[in-house]
Structures are given as C-alpha cells and as structure tokens.
Amino acid sequence: MPNRSTRVERQPAAELPVARVCVDVPLPHLDRLFDYLVPGDLDETAQPGTRVKVRFAGQLVDGWLIERAAESAVPKLAYLEKLVSAEQVLTPEVAELARAIADRYAGSLADVLRLAVPPRHARAEQAAPPAESDDAPPPAPVDTGWADYQAGEGFLRALAEGKNPRAVWSALPGEDWPARIAEAAAATLAAGKAVVAVVPDARDLDRVDKALTDQLGKDRHVTLAAGLGPAKRYRAFLAASRGQVRVVAGTRAAAFAPVHDIGLVVIWDDGDDLHAEPRAPYPHAREVLLTRAQRAGAAALVAGHARTTEAQLLLETGWAREVVGDRATTRRRTPVITPTGDDPQLARDPGAATARLPSLAWEAARAALKADAPVLVQVPRRGYLPSVSCATCRAPARCTACSGPLALRSSHAVPACRWCGRVAGDHVCPHCGARGLRASVTGARRTAEELGRAFPEIPVRTSGRDEVLTEVPAAAAVVVATPGAEPVAEGGYGAVLLLDTWALLTRADLRAGEEALRRWMTAAALARPGAGGGRVVVVADGSVPVIQALLRWDPGWYAARELGERRELRFPPAARMTSLTGTAAAVADLLAAVELPPDAEVLGPVPADQDQERYLVRAPRGRAADVATALHAAAGMRSARKTPQPVRIQVDATDLF
Missing domain, CATH: 3.40.50.300 (P-loop containing nucleotide triphosphate hydrolases)
Structure with a gap:
C-alpha cells in the first residue's frame, strides 16, 4: 500500500514550460525576471499577466508572470508554488510600459507594477462579468x-x-x-x-x-x-x-x-x-x-x-x-483683469482697510455682490495666522525648543509652534526684546473673518483642507479658498480677488512663477467674461512678467520665456536633474560606486531634512537614460552588499530648488 504522505512528483507543462516572473521584492539588485517551471496542472491558467506565488530566498512571495518561454539558461528550476488568480491583470502593453518607466526613473519594475495594478479583491473578481462589451461605439461629435x-x-x-x-x-x-x-x-x-x-x-x-x-x-x-x-x-x-x-x-x-x-x-x-x-x-x-x-x-x-x-x-x-x-x-471670453498696488491703497477706504483689500479690489467685490453675484477670494495659505513675526523688528517668530515657526490658530489662541506644538505664550523676540506679534502670512480663516466684518450682511464661506466646496449658487456670497480648492460658481463669479500674491512669487522654488501663474489662471478662469461683468483683481505690480502673462491671458508667452531662461542656466526641463538624498555617508557611498557619463555634473551637497544631505546630478536630456541606468546599477550594488542606509533617487523631482 503506497504511503499517503509521499508527495506526487510534479511534471512541467508540455509547451512553454518556463515562466519568467517579476518577484515583488523592491531591492534594486533583484530587478530582473526569474525563471520558474510551470506545473502541468497550471498550464492553461498560468498565463502572462497573472499573479503567482513563488519560493524566493526561502520565503513565499508574490509575483507577476510576465511571459512564458520554451527553455531557460538556468539548469535547475523550482516550480511555481501557486497561481493566485487566473485573471490576466497585467497586459503586455502595460508590462512593457512599466519596464520603460522603471528604467526612466532609475527604479525597479516591481515598484512600478505595484503602482500600476491595484491589490486583488477576490469577491469583486468573481462577481465581475467576463464578457466583452459589443455595443457599437457612439458617433463622433459634430457640434463641439x-x-x-x-x-x-x-x-x-x-x-x-x-x-x-x-x-x-x-x-x-x-x-x-x-x-x-x-x-x-x-x-x-x-x-x-x-x-x-x-x-x-x-x-x-x-x-x-x-x-x-x-x-x-x-x-x-x-x-x-x-x-x-x-x-x-x-x-x-x-x-x-x-x-x-x-x-x-x-x-x-x-x-x-x-x-x-x-x-x-x-x-x-x-x-x-x-x-x-x-x-x-x-x-x-x-x-x-x-x-x-x-x-x-x-x-x-x-x-x-x-x-x-x-x-x-x-x-x-x-x-x-x-x-x-x-x-x-480670447478677449471676448476673458474677464477684465486688473493689477493693483498693495499697502498704499489700503488707506483710501476704511472698509477696505478692515478687509485687508486695496480699494480697487474692494470696489470690484462690492459691485459684484450688489449685482447678486458670488465673489471668489483666493489666499495662498490655509489656517488663521500660519506665520507671525515680531511687531517691532519684523523678525520671524520661532519656537525656542525646535526653532519651528509660530502660528495662531484663532483670534483667541495663544501662539504655538507649527512643528512641535509647544505653546509660546511668553514669547520674547531674541533680536529686540519686544513681545508683540504681527501677521507675516494671513490664512484663509483670518481672511474670511475680516471679510465677514467688511460685508456684515453677506454670507462668507471657506473652501480648503477642512472642507472643500464643489459648487456655489449664483447668489451674493463671498467664497474664501486656498489654491486648488476653488469651487465652481453657477454662471461664473462676478469678481475674483487674488490676495497675498507675494507669498507665491517669493518662494525659493525654480517653479515659483510658473506655479503662481497656474494657480491664478485656474481661479481667474472661473470668473464671468468681461462683457458679463466679470472682474479679476490681482494684488501685485503689473510690470512683473508673470502678472503680464495673466493680464494678457497668454500662458504660452510666459512658458516660452521661462523655458528660454532655463536653457541658458541648464535647468529642467532643458536638462535632466536627479536628486540623491540620504545621510552623508550613504550618498557618498552611492556616488563612489556610480559610473556617470562624462558630461554629467554632480552638484552639492546641500542640507536636507532630518540630518540628511542632497546632491544633484545634472545631465543633458540626451544622456538622461545613461544617468538613470548608472544610478540604478549603483543602487543595486549597495543593496547586494546589504548596505543599511538607503538613498532616495528622484529623477525630475518637482521640488529641486
């Protein structure tokens, strides 16, 4: 009588018995396909694009079956341990795209596939009908x-x-x-x-x-x-x-x-x-x-x-x-866009001073509300007073424990640190000894409070992180919103006010002007046309190039100007920039191992967050693939040595400066 505990010998599939699998292990030195045998009982179901489980380094790990092959260069192969599902969730086109994206960003295929394919939900998979839709496609639209x-x-x-x-x-x-x-x-x-x-x-x-x-x-x-x-x-x-x-x-x-x-x-x-x-x-x-x-x-x-x-x-x-x-x-559909000065105009109207609005913005808001149209006020920061400074010498107010910025959360709140939360009710300016504080940046809630006092009979609503409005009716109201949270108004806004523009323009960021114009145009696009009474008031100097682009509604002119300047300076996107962030020892180790092209430059180091350093690798666009390949190979060498300190590699990071 045969022993019941004897394991039945598995046989490989008759055709294309080799499965090439991307194992879900995010180590750079393992960024390649591994060969396994397809058992005969899984021949029909273990197809390219399915999820599998394989034995890898003594552990059972997830993987994606990328392709089937007739033979392997490896003499002895293990079998696939399990087919998670016969559903082919990874199409050949997406698999090739994921490989291309991994190569472009000096990453691993497994990391990209984790972004591309959502986690399996077995009940949803079983409930979904498998049949293809055979409905005829709709005709192409005619009047558009x-x-x-x-x-x-x-x-x-x-x-x-x-x-x-x-x-x-x-x-x-x-x-x-x-x-x-x-x-x-x-x-x-x-x-x-x-x-x-x-x-x-x-x-x-x-x-x-x-x-x-x-x-x-x-x-x-x-x-x-x-x-x-x-x-x-x-x-x-x-x-x-x-x-x-x-x-x-x-x-x-x-x-x-x-x-x-x-x-x-x-x-x-x-x-x-x-x-x-x-x-x-x-x-x-x-x-x-x-x-x-x-x-x-x-x-x-x-x-x-x-x-x-x-x-x-x-x-x-x-x-x-x-x-x-x-x-x-463009002229017919654009609202009337007007720049205005800042503090000097506040004295012209007592109500405007109360609302922190120049007279031109005040008049535009009052005219729109009188016409029973909503008014949008865009402010760059959320909160009440997210940044305060000394009332006497204007030095930024900082926490004595961690040097973080102090802020006020309401009109009755005690100053507190935005980083560690420490209350600073006894704050004394270390520069001049004064105790008074003034606003450095006014947030959305403080702006709403000021506008509520300026327009006492008009409802004031805020749209930001705590509550983002989707739409507002075509009625007199003031909507204070942070960038990206502007609700759509039925029929368009009668006036759009862009406040505290300097907070966007003076950021230490390569894309400060580009980002400011994007946020302002997104808000201004919600206004009614000029012929319909729509007005946009931007509290800034009209001679600044980014303001000129807004006034003329010509984003192409500004983008061409920015790109020309970046070409001269060899900044992205005219050149490719990759940031390397980690401890000083870790980044130095990576740079010692990498073989960069001769025309690539290493810039830095500069301080980064949490006692880390950052280097930048700049290269011509035509050598970007070589730089990414070299950095990925160096990262693989470090992971193969089991180096404990990682280095974050970011190609074309949006926050380089």
Whole structure:
C-alpha cells in the first residue's frame, strides 16, 4: 500500500514550460525576471499577466508572470508554488510600459507594477462579468466647443479618423473643459480606439465622470481612483482589462489603466503637484502618459488653463502642436483683469482697510455682490495666522525648543509652534526684546473673518483642507479658498480677488512663477467674461512678467520665456536633474560606486531634512537614460552588499530648488 504522505512528483507543462516572473521584492539588485517551471496542472491558467506565488530566498512571495518561454539558461528550476488568480491583470502593453518607466526613473519594475495594478479583491473578481462589451461605439461629435480654438476641430477630426495627433491645449476662461475632454474621447471611440484621461483630484474626476456620461451614455466608461475603495476600484480595473469599457478616467495611477488598443491619452493641469507620485520610483503622470503614447503610437492631449515648461518643450521640439484660441476669442471670453498696488491703497477706504483689500479690489467685490453675484477670494495659505513675526523688528517668530515657526490658530489662541506644538505664550523676540506679534502670512480663516466684518450682511464661506466646496449658487456670497480648492460658481463669479500674491512669487522654488501663474489662471478662469461683468483683481505690480502673462491671458508667452531662461542656466526641463538624498555617508557611498557619463555634473551637497544631505546630478536630456541606468546599477550594488542606509533617487523631482 503506497504511503499517503509521499508527495506526487510534479511534471512541467508540455509547451512553454518556463515562466519568467517579476518577484515583488523592491531591492534594486533583484530587478530582473526569474525563471520558474510551470506545473502541468497550471498550464492553461498560468498565463502572462497573472499573479503567482513563488519560493524566493526561502520565503513565499508574490509575483507577476510576465511571459512564458520554451527553455531557460538556468539548469535547475523550482516550480511555481501557486497561481493566485487566473485573471490576466497585467497586459503586455502595460508590462512593457512599466519596464520603460522603471528604467526612466532609475527604479525597479516591481515598484512600478505595484503602482500600476491595484491589490486583488477576490469577491469583486468573481462577481465581475467576463464578457466583452459589443455595443457599437457612439458617433463622433459634430457640434463641439473645440470650434473656438485654432486647430481644435482639426484635432477632433484626426482622432475620429484614427490618427495620432498630439496637442498642447490652453483652455480659455470659462471653458467647460470636462465636456471638451469627453468630446475628444467620443471622437476616439468612433475610430474604435480606447482613451485614458488623468486629472489631479477627486473633484475634477467627478466633473469628467459626469461629462463622459453625458457624452457617451451610461456604463461606457469607468473611473479609477484610490478614494473609490478596494472593491469598486478593482471592479473598474477589471472592466477595463476585460474590454468591457474602452474609456478610463482617473487620478495619477489611472495612467497605467489596462485598456485595449489605446488611441488617446489626456492629462489635465499637468503642473499640479498631485500628478507626481510620492512613492518610489516617483513617476509623474504626464511622463507616464507621454511615454505610453509614444510607444503605442497613440494621440496625446496635454491640457490646462496655464502651460508648463514641459508642455512648451513638447511644442518647441515639434512633438506636439498648439491648440489655442485666437486673440479675438480670447478677449471676448476673458474677464477684465486688473493689477493693483498693495499697502498704499489700503488707506483710501476704511472698509477696505478692515478687509485687508486695496480699494480697487474692494470696489470690484462690492459691485459684484450688489449685482447678486458670488465673489471668489483666493489666499495662498490655509489656517488663521500660519506665520507671525515680531511687531517691532519684523523678525520671524520661532519656537525656542525646535526653532519651528509660530502660528495662531484663532483670534483667541495663544501662539504655538507649527512643528512641535509647544505653546509660546511668553514669547520674547531674541533680536529686540519686544513681545508683540504681527501677521507675516494671513490664512484663509483670518481672511474670511475680516471679510465677514467688511460685508456684515453677506454670507462668507471657506473652501480648503477642512472642507472643500464643489459648487456655489449664483447668489451674493463671498467664497474664501486656498489654491486648488476653488469651487465652481453657477454662471461664473462676478469678481475674483487674488490676495497675498507675494507669498507665491517669493518662494525659493525654480517653479515659483510658473506655479503662481497656474494657480491664478485656474481661479481667474472661473470668473464671468468681461462683457458679463466679470472682474479679476490681482494684488501685485503689473510690470512683473508673470502678472503680464495673466493680464494678457497668454500662458504660452510666459512658458516660452521661462523655458528660454532655463536653457541658458541648464535647468529642467532643458536638462535632466536627479536628486540623491540620504545621510552623508550613504550618498557618498552611492556616488563612489556610480559610473556617470562624462558630461554629467554632480552638484552639492546641500542640507536636507532630518540630518540628511542632497546632491544633484545634472545631465543633458540626451544622456538622461545613461544617468538613470548608472544610478540604478549603483543602487543595486549597495543593496547586494546589504548596505543599511538607503538613498532616495528622484529623477525630475518637482521640488529641486
């Protein structure tokens, strides 16, 4: 009688018995595919794109089966331990894209796949119907808002004909941009191709979701975002991978959505920092989508009210064409934008002084409220008084324990440190000995309080981190919002006031001017046209170039100017910059191991957070791949030696300066 404990000998699959697996181990020196044998009982189900479990370094780890092969160079192979699911969640196109993104950002394939494929939800996988949708695609839209843009209708026609036009679109004020994206998606669907559209946040995604439903009909698209929850997100992911829908809209991770035969990629407001992934290898959604379009031969649309220098570079290299409104249309749709001085004008009107508004802004707000229209006030900081200084010598007020900035959370609060929370009720200025404090930066709540006193009979609402408003009705009200939290007003705002502009313009950041213009144009675009009484007042000197771009509503001019200056200085995006952050010993160890191209420069070190240092590696754009490969190889050498102190490698980091 045979022994029941004897293990049955496993046999490899008859055809293509070798599985090449990406193991989910984020160590750089293990960033390659490992060969395993496919047992005969898993021959039909263990297909490329499925999740598996394998024995690796004595442990059972997750992995993705990338491909099947007939033979291996390794003489003795272990078997796949388990097939987690027969669902092919990783398409060949997305697998190749993930490898390209990992190489571009000096990262590991496993890290990118973790971003691209959401965690499995077994119940959602079993409940989702497997059949493909065989509904006929909707016809291409005929009458669209793209007629207001030069080359706009041509772009839509090219999509409907199955071509791959690439465009940088500067949206006009008051534009229903979700509807324009939905029209582009419908034109692409009419050609039998798929669409992936990426927006910064959930509010924008809700607007695009509604526009796609209105344009395409119900159940013709899905949305992908972390806020949906594990089950709903995975069901939407499966609907795309199984071919049930061909249009996917979402936040940054949706750039990897597994649609079939992709024809168009769209990114809205590519300058928003929410598009930058905070997890290794820190890819930017714009670069993921553009890489995908290039590899798949798909159309691309980089869109926004403002324009980044990266988008301008696409135009100047000829990779994309410009889609903008002509000057007559731009003038017709733009609100009246007026710059104003700062403190000298506050004395002209007692009410204006109470509300911290120059007279011009005060009059614009009062006129809009009198016409029963809402007023938007954009302030760059949330909170009450997020930064205070000495009332006598103006020196920044800092905590005596950790040197962090002091702040006031309300009109009755005691000053407290924003870093460690220590109360500083007995604060004395170390420079002059004074005890009084004044505001350095006024937050949204303090601004709302001041405006409430200035307009006592008008409701004042705030929109920021604690509560973000989506829409406001067409009625007299004051809305105080931080950048990115501006709600849409029914019929547009009667006035938009841009306060404390210096707080954005004087930041120690390479992108300070570009980011300020993006935030101001996003807010100003919510105002009514000038003919409809819409006014925008920006509290700044009108001779500053970024203010000039806002006044003329010409983001292309400013982006070209910025790009020209960065070319002279060899700053991104004219050059590639990679930051290396870690302890001094760790970064020095990495630099000693790396073999950089001869035309790459190492800049630094400079202090970073938490007793760390940062170096910058600058190289021409044409050598960026060589630098990334060299840094990844050096990181692999360090991890193979089990060096305990890591170094964070960030290619094209958005906060370099």
